[in-house]
Amino acid sequence: MPQRADQDIGKPQDVKYRGCGDVLFDDVNSSKAAxxxxxxxxxxxxxDLVSSIKLTIxxxxxAMVLVFxxxxxxxxxxxxxxxxxxxxSTLVWWPLxxxxxxxxxFPGGHLLGAILVVNLFAAQxxxxxxxxxxMGLHLIHTGVILILLGGLLTDLLSVESQMQIAQGExxxxxxxxxxxxxxxxxxxxSGVGHVTAFPTAYxxxxxxxxxxxxxxxxxxxxxxxxxxxxxAFSSHITLSDPTRGVNRDVVISMNHPFxxxxxxxxxxGFGRDGLSSILLVVSNxxxxxxxxxxxxxxxxxxxxFSIQISGYMQRTAxxxx
Amino acid sequence: MKRYVPxxxxxxxxxxxxxxxxIPKRQLxxxxxxxxxxxPMLENGRLxxxxxxxxxxLLIIRGRQNLRLDNGKTLSATQWFTDVIFxxxxxxxxxxxCIQNPEVxxxxxxxxxxxxxxxxxxLEPYFWKIEEQALLAERIESARRSPYETAICNLRNxxxxxxxxxxxxxxxxxxxxxxxxxxxxxxxxxxxxxAYRTNHAEVFNYEANTxxxxxxxxxxxxxSKASKETLFNHIAPFYRCLELYLFAFLLICGSWLVxxxxxxxxxxxxxILLLALTLHTCxxxxxxxxxxxxxxxxxxxxxxxxxxxxVFMGLIAERFLRNGIGLACSSMxxxxxxxxxxxxSATGDTLExxxxxxxxxxxxxxxxxxxxxxxxxxxxAGMLAMFYIVRGVFTRSLAPEAALALxxxxxxILCFAALxxxxxxxxxxxxxxxxxxxxxxxxxxxxxxxxxxxxxAIILHAKRDGYIQQRGLMVMALFGNVVTSFSWFGVNMLxxxxxxxGFMEKALPWLIGFIGSQLALMVLAAIPVKxxxxxxxxxR
Numbered sequence: 001m002p003q004r005a006d007q008d009i010g011k012p013q014d015v016k017y018r019g020c021g022d023v024l025f026d027d028v029n030s031s032k033a034a035x036x037x038x039x040x041x042x043x044x045x046x047x048d049l050v051s052s053i054k055l056t057i058x059x060x061x062x063a064m065v066l067v068f069x070x071x072x073x074x075x076x077x078x079x080x081x082x083x084x085x086x087x088x089s090t091l092v093w094w095p096l097x098x099x100x101x102x103x104x105x106f107p108g109g110h111l112l113g114a115i116l117v118v119n120l121f122a123a124q125x126x127x128x129x130x131x132x133x134x135m136g137l138h139l140i141h142t143g144v145i146l147i148l149l150g151g152l153l154t155d156l157l158s159v160e161s162q163m164q165i166a167q168g169e170x171x172x173x174x175x176x177x178x179x180x181x182x183x184x185x186x187x188x189x190s191g192v193g194h195v196t197a198f199p200t201a202y203x204x205x206x207x208x209x210x211x212x213x214x215x216x217x218x219x220x221x222x223x224x225x226x227x228x229x230x231x232a233f234s235s236h237i238t239l240s241d242p243t244r245g246v247n248r249d250v251v252i253s254m255n256h257p258f259x260x261x262x263x264x265x266x267x268x269g270f271g272r273d274g275l276s277s278i279l280l281v282v283s284n285x286x287x288x289x290x291x292x293x294x295x296x297x298x299x300x301x302x303x304x305f306s307i308q309i310s311g312y313m314q315r316t317a318x319x320x321x
Numbered sequence: 322m323k324r325y326v327p328x329x330x331x332x333x334x335x336x337x338x339x340x341x342x343x344i345p346k347r348q349l350x351x352x353x354x355x356x357x358x359x360x361p362m363l364e365n366g367r368l369x370x371x372x373x374x375x376x377x378x379l380l381i382i383r384g385r386q387n388l389r390l391d392n393g394k395t396l397s398a399t400q401w402f403t404d405v406i407f408x409x410x411x412x413x414x415x416x417x418x419c420i421q422n423p424e425v426x427x428x429x430x431x432x433x434x435x436x437x438x439x440x441x442x443x444l445e446p447y448f449w450k451i452e453e454q455a456l457l458a459e460r461i462e463s464a465r466r467s468p469y470e471t472a473i474c475n476l477r478n479x480x481x482x483x484x485x486x487x488x489x490x491x492x493x494x495x496x497x498x499x500x501x502x503x504x505x506x507x508x509x510x511x512x513x514x515x516a517y518r519t520n521h522a523e524v525f526n527y528e529a530n531t532x533x534x535x536x537x538x539x540x541x542x543x544x545s546k547a548s549k550e551t552l553f554n555h556i557a558p559f560y561r562c563l564e565l566y567l568f569a570f571l572l573i574c575g576s577w578l579v580x581x582x583x584x585x586x587x588x589x590x591x592x593i594l595l596l597a598l599t600l601h602t603c604x605x606x607x608x609x610x611x612x613x614x615x616x617x618x619x620x621x622x623x624x625x626x627x628x629x630x631x632v633f634m635g636l637i638a639e640r641f642l643r644n645g646i647g648l649a650c651s652s653m654x655x656x657x658x659x660x661x662x663x664x665x666s667a668t669g670d671t672l673e674x675x676x677x678x679x680x681x682x683x684x685x686x687x688x689x690x691x692x693x694x695x696x697x698x699x700x701x702a703g704m705l706a707m708f709y710i711v712r713g714v715f716t717r718s719l720a721p722e723a724a725l726a727l728x729x730x731x732x733x734i735l736c737f738a739a740l741x742x743x744x745x746x747x748x749x750x751x752x753x754x755x756x757x758x759x760x761x762x763x764x765x766x767x768x769x770x771x772x773x774x775x776x777x778a779i780i781l782h783a784k785r786d787g788y789i790q791q792r793g794l795m796v797m798a799l800f801g802n803v804v805t806s807f808s809w810f811g812v813n814m815l816x817x818x819x820x821x822x823g824f825m826e827k828a829l830p831w832l833i834g835f836i837g838s839q840l841a842l843m844v845l846a847a848i849p850v851k852x853x854x855x856x857x858x859x860x861r
Contacts, residue, residue: 053786057779064775068807071768075815083763147747151761160758224366230677231366254677255684255756266758282758290760294747301740308736 051122059116062107066092088155110155113148120145133307139300143293150289158284161208163265165216165237166276172213174281175205208281212241212261217249219277221270233267235277252279327588330572334565334593342556352517353526358399360532361540361547366674368540370547372554375402377670378486382479383417383438384667390415405486407517413441418479422472428454441483451477505535550611550672558604559625563659565597566632570652573645583645590648594636597655601629612672615686617693619673620813621665626690627809628658630697631704634737638701638730644723650704654697661810664828684752692745692770696809698738699773703802703839705731706795710846712855719855728791731798732784738801739777746770765815769808776804796846802839806832 049055070086077085086092089108096103107115120141128138161174184201218236223229234253239246239260252258258265264287266280347353358372375398376386388396396404396415404412416438420426423433429447444451455477458470466474509532516524537544569590576586605616605625617623631654639647665671679685709727713719719727749770754760761767780797783789789797814829850856 053782054788057782057788060775060779060782064772064779067768067772067775070763071765071812071815074763074765079763087763154760158759224674225363227366227674229366229674231674232677232680255681257755257758264758266756268757280758284759287754290747290750290754294751297743297747301744305740 047122047126050119051126052119053123055119056116056123059112059119063109063112063116066106066109066112110152113152117145117148120148136300136302136304136307139296140304141300143295143297143300146289146293146296150286150293153286153289154284157286158282159208161206161281162268163214163279163281164271164276165214165235165279166271166273167216167219169276170213170215173207173209174279175207177205179206180204181206210261211243212239212246214239216277219270219275221274233270233277235267235279323582323585326582326585327592330589331592331596334568334596338561341561344555350522352400352403352522353529354397354399354403355551356526356529356533357403359548359551360529361536361543365670367670367672368543368547369670369672370551370554371402372399372551373670373672374486375399376554378402378482379417380667381482381669382419384419388415388417402486403517405483407514409487413445416440417483418444418476420472420476422469424469425472425476428473441480444480448480451480506532509535546611549607553604553607553611556604558600558607559659559662562597562601562604562628563656563663565593565600566652566655566659569593569597570649570656573649573652576645587645587648590645590652591636591639594632594648594651594655598629598632598636601625601632601655605629608672614675615682615690617689618675618679618685619671621662621671623689623693623696623809624658624662624665626693627697627700628655628662630694631655631658631701634697634701634734635704638705638734642726642730646705646708646727649708650701654700654704661828678756681752681756684748688745688748688752691741691748695738695742695745695773696805698734698741699777699801699805702731702734702738702798703800703805705734706798707802707839707842709795710799710842713853714845714848715854717854719853721857724791724855728794732794735777735780735798735801739774739781742770742773742777746774765812766808769812772804773801773808776801792846792850796843799839799843799846803836806835 066086070082073086074082087109090111091104091108092106093102094105095101124138124141159176161176163171163174165171180203182201183204215238216235217238220232220234220236222231222233224231232253234251236249236251238249241247241261250258252265252267254267257267262285263281263283266282267277268280269278270276271278344355347355358370358375360371361368362371362374364374379388379398379401380386386398388398388401390396401412401415401417404415416436418439418441419437420439421433421437426433428450429444451473454473458466458474461470509528513525513528513532516522516528533544536547572586572590572593576583576590579586608622608625609616612618617626632651635647635651635654637647638650639645641647705727709719709724709731713724746767749767750760753762753767776797780789780794780801783797784794810828810832814832851858
């Protein structure tokens with residue numbers, strides 16, 4: 001039979017690639033398979049589209065473009081700005097003119113993530129197969145969904161602040177130096193014969209009060225001898241929480257954070273005088289999502305890999321028989 | 322007779338290596354520079370042998386690890402170093418400072434002629450000018466400097482390194498581990514200096530021995546590591562591997578071009594590659610022992626490890642393909658990555674101490690190694706695709722079975738790459754969550770890893786649903802080279818974020834050239850299949 005001119009060099013003969021996806025998904029939904037019968041219900045067609053691999057590929061490609069352009073933009077505009085502009089937004093807006101006009105030019109990170117989550121979820125549900133051989137792929141895709149959802153949760157719910165404590169000092173609050181708030185105080189001044197009250201106001205970084213106290217006993221900086229290269233930092237603090245009867249010493253160092261009361265304290269740096277420690281305080285309700293996702297992914301990848309390797313061995317054995 | 326050729330070549334190469342590594346016997350009234358070079362010294366927070374200090378300094382200043390004088394004699398780095406600290410007058414006459422930019426020469430009123438190396442003495446009258454110009458140039462951001470500005474900054478930097486060397490080991494103000502005061506070490510150095518200047522080799526050597534035993538008593542581990550590191554420097558395993566990989570590649574090309582010698586040259590190349598891989602492995606193991614760290618700790622070691630990973634995987638691929646392509650990919654990537662590593666080593670100590678944030682062996686072993694293996698696999702897949710396309714378009718040798726075998730192997734390697742890149746990226750996220758308070762920070766290096774994962778996912782999904790066939794798979798695998806080189810190397814040039822270690826202006830044109838070549842190949846692959854020389858039509 002003559003080869004068609006537009007076929008590939010190596011025509012896939014009977015030894016076709018059999019990824020395990022072939023087992024999992026119905027052939028009806030494969031784009032190169034038989035066309036869907038025309039009388040298919042409208043909802044089914046929509047569901048087909050929403051759960052299609054085509055949509056996945058489009059989303060992933062758009063994500064690649066977004067991440068690439070965003071990375072280049074970071075050099076110019078800085079990481080934080082580009083994050084808000086490209087990755088933590090629904091749409092990427094481009095300013096037009098000087099009157100605040102702007103047009104959307106690309107889907108933003110949150111929109112792409114949301115579409116992907118829906119797409120993945122629909123694919124799992126719409127084309128589900130209760131076979132243990134399919135479990136690997138299911139777990140992997142569930143893991144991906146969890147990561148995306150976790151990312152969204154973190155973007156929306158997590159709160160980051162800083163605590164700068166000098167040695168010997170006690171602090172009961174952390175601050176967000178990127179956002180300011182107005183504080184007004186009424187001051188009374190009394191002079192001869194009259195009393196005037198006038199408000200004074202000043203700006204200070206947003207504060208998050210804590211029900212506990214943190215005292216910095218000692219801050220140690222270790223450098224490699226004779227250099228300015230930091231080897232390790234650590235803060236020796238005392239945590240005192242009267243509401244829970246907690247009073248203990250804790251060491252916070254780089255790569256070893258401290259978790260308490262739903263918040264995590266990370267050693268990130270030190271003040272210019274070298275004697276005060278800077279801790280990053282993060283409250284992230286969605287913190288567990290990546291770990292759950294990781295567990296699902298590892299298990300799924302393990303199962304999938306074992307299945308594919310055993311399949312490969314079987315086929316090789318069959319071929320050499 | 323022909324079948325002995327591989328063994329013959331192997332023996333020849335081994336002999337060449339041994340010859341290279343031979344340590345010439347020292348005459349009795351020669352200075353024992355080897356002994357002196359093995360003595361540990363504190364620099365940049367690390368106890369390293371004087372040999373390393375000397376080599377790195379000379380590399381930064383002169384661009385080479387040895388010094389060729391005008392009278393034709395060649396000085397080793399340690400010999401030069403000894404001159405610098407003990408015999409200032411002589412040392413200042415050595416032409417170590419490299420100046421090639423004509424505008425810099427013009428500063429001194431010199432024109433460009435045959436020389437590119439100048440001595441400290443010649444430059445001395447112009448120090449104030451160099452300082453003034455360099456300070457002006459340094460105010461400009463590194464990426465925006467003109468060649469003149471970069472050159473003047475480099476010259477000033479080289480002069481600073483040179484002067485710092487001398488300050489480090491002045492006999493009078495000998496810096497040592499035990500703080501100030503007159504220590505026995507200072508006394509020894511003074512004696513040594515005297516002996517060196519007055520050409521009393523026996524005294525010099527005797528004092529060198531005294532110093533060595535002093536160090537051995539005070540810090541035996543550092544002293545023994547230092548002598549091992551000196552040996553490592555001498556063997557220069559990665560440079561030798563570079564040469565071996567190139568030779569292996571030539572052998573493979575020969576095996577394809579020379580009629581009747583295919584099997585034997587292929588076997589020869591295999592032997593040389595195995596030898597090179599062994600040396601490569603030993604080199605990495607030595608680095609790990611010397612540093613006490615997992616294999617990848619900085620950009621330099623990542624290049625060396627990527628090469629190792631790809632060579633290893635390429636050899637496995639060859640086991641299945643059996644047509645030399647696996648060996649060719651191994652040798653090409655091994656050579657290229659070691660060349661990159663060689664250039665990266667020119668900026669200083671490659672066994673440097675790790676800053677606090679990287680001070681964790683667990684994550685260095687898990688996250689970093691996994692991701693780097695992912696890079697290796699991506700490059701191997703891309704190289705296989707390159708051979709597929711070049712072979713298919715320009716030669717008739719890509720028969721359908723061969724094409725299918727190549728495609729299957731590429732697909733398998735891509736799956737491996739996807740797995741490792743994915744897991745590595747997740748591990749990186751967990752490390753970041755443990756260390757910096759967030760799983761994902763959109764740092765350029767993180768974005769690069771994400772791009773690789775996304776690209777692998779797109780390939781796998783497109784293949785699974787039949788959007789791409791064999792040729793499409795190869796083209797996409799080839800683009801994987803572009804994505805991976807951006808992710809591994811390109812992001813370091815952006816100079817932003819937590820991962821920016823190593824700014825490489827010089828490498829940018831090479832990176833762009835490489836990416837351009839890959840894109841050109843992709844366009845080449847897009848020509849209709851019937852025009853490929855290997856097309857089934859042309860086979861009839």
